[in-house]
Amino acid sequence: MKRVTLALTLALAPVLASVGAQAETLKTVKDRGMLACGVSQGLPGFSNPDDKGNWTGLDVDVCRAIAAAIFNDPTKVKFVPLSAKDRFTALQSGEVDVLSRNTTWTLSRDTSLGANFAGITYYDGQGFMVKKSLKVNSALELNSASVCVQTGTTTEQNLADYFKANKMKYEVIAFAGADETVKAYESGRCDVFTTDVSGLYAERLKLANPADHVVLPEVISKEPLGPMVRHGDDQWFDIVKWTLFGLVTAEEMGVTQANVDEMAKSDKPDFKRAFGTDGNLGEQLGLTKDWFSRIVKAVGNYGEMYDRNVGANSKLQIARGLNQLWNKGGLQYAPPIR
């Protein structure tokens, strides 16, 4: 019943909160002196606490970048770990200011949940992982398999669609937490574990013997992951959105954590606009003129964030793929800062 009580508290929060407070997220955050950021309960590469309680990951860096833009201090973030099924209620009720928790952008989430997606931080897709010993080479060979999945995700519905479309039977076992799901898969309760491909690589690291498991080649869905904010506060929506665009723009411009101070002195007009030495774009956002350099100083540009958390310099070693910049064959693209 503990879960019901928690959900009830979350559900009742918007009942008691007044309408006015919802519309001024930036002020609320500043008054609190902290950004409340909803993250996962532990997914390596995206949001994962270490043994000292320090959070790292791509989604975590997004939170830190927003905090840096507001406070010039990336540590002013309170991370709120949320299960997949509790995350939206936490955002709706004002428990968190932004939900940066490997969440797939879909139409119904964008509308009926009362939330907006601020952009796409990671282009993902759903895949399957099986034990090598099963000698399965394709997801189409999975007829009659038992599949472990985390409840409250798009994964659950994609799974149903995929098996139905391919006229295959399966048994689904849905768990509330990611850890329970992986444990059940490891114990042999299921033949298959399914989630976003990035998640498969991340969870595989937690298994006793990662080399015994293989990720199948099929990617059965589009899973664009990004941070969410509540409806009804356009200024806050803009801040989160342009923090993401700032990160991508920094990579386009070649601005890194190491050279940001030097680059800020550049005479190029687009650099001057971004760094706030010309005009007041940052103030139009409700931030300060130096918002752009604050972000890059705190977490680096998008490429640095990617490499550090999920890419070449991380344990996950996931290639850039779709997450490469648009002018290098990927999909990451930011509107101009001007």
Added chain:
Amino acid sequence: MLGGKAGWNGIILQILFVAVLVWVGYEIVANARSNLAAQRITSGFGFLNNTAGFDVNQALISYTGSDSYSRVLVVGILNTLLVSVIGIVMATILGFLVALGRLSPNALLSRVSGAYVELIRNLPLLFQILFWYLAVLAALPGPRQSISLFSTFFLNNRGFIVPRPIEEPGLTPFLIALGVAIVASLGLRFYARRELFLRGHAMRIWPYVLGMLVGLPLVAMLVSGVPVAFEVPVLKGFNFAGGSRIIPELVALTLALTMYTASFIAEVVRAGILSVHKGQMEAGLSLGLGRGTVLRLIVVPQALRVILPPLTNQYLNLTKNSSLAVAIGYPDLVSVFAGTTMSQTGQAIEIIGITMGVYLALSLITSAIMSFYSWRLGKRLGA
């Protein structure tokens, strides 16, 4: 008189109090509605007719991903009920046995029962559920190395797979014969008790009852063929096809709930039995009755009056505790409805409201049944 001594003043105060309550309730609803509308969060119960789009691994009624959320609700309620009913029956039996064991003059039996109670009731339930789930799973082989019994029953980490009965033409006559036998047996019992009470004439009826219960359906089978055929499960691909399957999540959850609640019921029952004066037992024994007979006919019926109210509490606890199912992937009401459905639709207020309503209804029904039983017992004991 309404309002007691205070008279009209009291009545006016009470009316005012109710009015304030109604106003607060209205404000809460109105405020929630306007807040939801301001954030453009969908509200209302229209979502119940939408397609669910996800599958569930145990449904007592036919269910597929193309059914609606309202069907998911029913599937969840039935799964919760299944665990609760099995749990309540088994916990009651186990609880009574442990209580009797603890009160037994046999030192070993009494110590073992005492140790059971103290161990089980002091460990968190969630921990016990996870323990049984992982212990059960770890001990069982995969589907391809199943433990098989006569090649018809199979046990593996996907569950216990048994042949599934399929209806044959002989089923209707078989059921009619069985029904006739049951009715006739009840009539015979009624007649025998009347004879005993009115004329003091004891009859031995069980051979006739047994004869009818076995004989009549047997005759029906000989005349119109077998009532059911069995579909034997076979290994096909990753899992067994055909047959019925008891999933390990159900087993682990029922086992943990049963053992946990039984440890509390044992104490309730023990307290009830101890509340009956020991003179009752001594009187019974001195009449030459056996210990078991005295317990059954004299002590337990009196103890039940003390036992029933706290026993009802335990039944309610068990039903509500079954919501911990979500931890091991058993598709109960909280898991499929307050979990998956809620996160897919985002309509927390409606869904939590419905879920609370269902648990409330289940609890009230359980209480009502127990109150009725208690009332009937009271009448029989002449209290």
